[in-house]
Amino acid sequence: xxMLTRDEREKYDRQMMIKGFGEEGxxxxxxxxxxxxxxxxxxxxxxxxLTVAGxxxxxxxxxxxxxxxxxxxxxxxxxxxxxxxxVTSAAEKLKRLNxxxxxxxxxxxxxxxxxxxxxxxxxxxxxxxxxxxxxxxLNKVAIERNMPLFHGAVHGFEGRAMTIIPSETACLRCVYxxxxxxxxxxxxxxxxxxxxxxxxxxAIKYIVGIGQLLTNRLLVxxxxxxxxxxxxxxxxxxxxxCGDVKDKDSxxx
Amino acid sequence: xxxxxxxxxxxxHFISDQTVVEVNGSxxxxxLEQLVTQFPQLRKRLLxxxxxxxxxxxxxxxxxxxxxxxxxxxVKDGDELHIEVIISxx
Numbered sequence: 001x002x003m004l005t006r007d008e009r010e011k012y013d014r015q016m017m018i019k020g021f022g023e024e025g026x027x028x029x030x031x032x033x034x035x036x037x038x039x040x041x042x043x044x045x046x047x048x049x050l051t052v053a054g055x056x057x058x059x060x061x062x063x064x065x066x067x068x069x070x071x072x073x074x075x076x077x078x079x080x081x082x083x084x085x086x087v088t089s090a091a092e093k094l095k096r097l098n099x100x101x102x103x104x105x106x107x108x109x110x111x112x113x114x115x116x117x118x119x120x121x122x123x124x125x126x127x128x129x130x131x132x133x134x135x136x137x138l139n140k141v142a143i144e145r146n147m148p149l150f151h152g153a154v155h156g157f158e159g160r161a162m163t164i165i166p167s168e169t170a171c172l173r174c175v176y177x178x179x180x181x182x183x184x185x186x187x188x189x190x191x192x193x194x195x196x197x198x199x200x201x202x203a204i205k206y207i208v209g210i211g212q213l214l215t216n217r218l219l220v221x222x223x224x225x226x227x228x229x230x231x232x233x234x235x236x237x238x239x240x241x242c243g244d245v246k247d248k249d250s251x252x253x
Numbered sequence: 254x255x256x257x258x259x260x261x262x263x264x265x266h267f268i269s270d271q272t273v274v275e276v277n278g279s280x281x282x283x284x285l286e287q288l289v290t291q292f293p294q295l296r297k298r299l300l301x302x303x304x305x306x307x308x309x310x311x312x313x314x315x316x317x318x319x320x321x322x323x324x325x326x327x328v329k330d331g332d333e334l335h336i337e338v339i340i341s342x343x
Contacts, residue, residue, distance in 0.1 A: 042343045130343035155340035158262060175318075176339050178308030185342040192343065220337060224262055225272070231337065232317045 004030065008100070012054055018210075025208035026054060032207045033057045035119050037110055037138055038128035039086040040064070041073040041187060042152050045196025046126050046203070048076065051094045053204055057102040058094065061118055062086045063109040073189035110134050115141045124206060126199055127151045127172075131182045136241075139164065139172040143242050150202050152195040156186045157223030159195035162214055162233075163202045166242065169215040170233045173241040191223055254330040256284050263338045267294040281312055282324030284334060299336065311337045 004012075004026055012026045032055045036043055039062035047060060064086045066077040074086070081089040087105035094103045110118060110129075115137050119125055125147055127138050135151070142149035142164060149164040151172055164171050198219065205211040218231045237243050258274045265272055274291070278284035285306075289296040301307055305324070312319045312326075313335040319326040328334065 038343050040343045128343050130341065132339070132341040135341065152343070153340045154342045156262070158340060160340060175311070178339050180309060180339060180341050182341070185340075187342050218337075222262060229335070230316065231311075231313045231335065234318060236320065238321070 003027065008054065015053065020210040021208055025210065028207050028209070029054050029204065030056050032124075033122045034059070034124055034126060034203060035122040036060045036126045036128055037134065038062055038130060039074075039076065039090040040070065040128065040130055041154065041189065041192030042128035042196045042199065043086075043090065043126075044074045044076040045193050046128055046150075046152075046200045047090060047094055048097065049197055049200035050126075050203060051098045051101050051103070053200070054098065055101060055207070057104065059104040059106060059118075059122060060087050060090055060094075061106045061108055061110055062090075063107055073187055073192055075189065075193070110137060112137060116145070119145060119147065122147070124148045124150065124203060126203060127153075128196065128199070130185075132176065132178075132180050133182075135172060135176075140241050142166055143171060148206055150199045150206075152192075152199045154187055154191040154195050157188060157191055159191050159198075159221035159223070161195050161198045161202070161219045161221070162217065163206070165213070165215055170235045171239060171242040174236040174239045174243075175218055175233045188223075191221070194221055194223070254279055254328065254332075256328050256330075257333045258284060258288055259333065259335045261336055261338050264295060264298060264336070267298075268292045279327060279329075280324065281314065281319055281322075281326040281328060281334065284328060285312075285324065309339045311339070313337065 016022055016026050034055050036047055039060050066081045066084050066086055066089050076090040076093045085107045087107050091103045091105040125142050127135055129135050143166045146166050151162045153160045218233050220229045276284045276287040299307055
């Protein structure tokens with residue numbers, strides 16, 4: 001078990017006070033290696049809160065450059081970062097937020113060819129992507145490698161979140177069957193802030209081993225009417241990714 | 254049999270910003286048919302050309318997924334139906 005330094009004991013004192021957390025929980029966080037797919041709106045929130053919580057290592061992957069139109073929501077990127085790679089910009093801020101967290105920035109497109117290698121050696125995958133085909137790739141590799149997947153998605157004032165524990169719970173493909181035509185989508189920064197924090201909460205609970213995970217439940221956030229609704233979902237025996245019969249999935253990249 | 258259909262924000266502007274519509278039916282399919290007859294703009298958003306549920310939406314009855322039965326799922330008086338749209342932004 002990773003030992004905590006005196007400085008870490010002081011820094012994380014408030015969260016170690018939480019019942020069931022303690023030094024043991026903090027040591028688990030310190031040891032954890034987290035893969036975050038996407039350094040946009042969701043990725044900014046998830047990475048920020050996992051960094052300040054004291055996870056051991058974060059690998060963040062995104063191929064985009066920072067644009068002015070990102071700055072209403074992607075809070076890790078600032079005016080001065082325009083034109084810079086999002087992962088470089090994100091890593092700079094995360095390292096300053098918590099110098100003890102190892103942050104690895106990979107500026108690449110996640111594809112069918114590289115996804116397995118990218119997630120290898122990590123404990124969990126956070127889905128902070130902006131498109132469904134890559135989400136399906138992450139879902140498939142999570143099942144193949146038996147890694148938990150923390151899903152989040154946003155649109156306007158609406159958000160979704162769900163936690164997937166392969167072989168135990170419904171996967172993303174059990175719940176989502178369609179393929180959306182990708183493009184510019186409306187969103188206000190608070191929405192990925194809310195959903196990203198839910199994903200980070202789930203990842204922390206999973207690592208520490210406390211609480212009830214958001215499994216077999218799709219959480220729907222409606223910010224306009226300020227409602228959280230939960231839907232029960234179940235494993236689909238005919239699921240293309242985790243079912244008994246796995247068909248070729250044409251929606252993948 | 255009276256069933257409440259909760260309309261997601263995505264679609265409520267097609268129906269004068271209503272968030273709930275009451276219909277009568279004994280299956281999800283009958284309820285949706287009544288909804289799209291009343292609000293024809295919703296038809297292609299909820300149903301495919303072959304009459305199955307549009308793959309970009311999911312239908313829940315009393316908070317539980319109706320997949321794979323979907324339209325054939327029975328409903329009873331007082332049930333609550335939710336339509337949810339797949340979103341993918343990040």
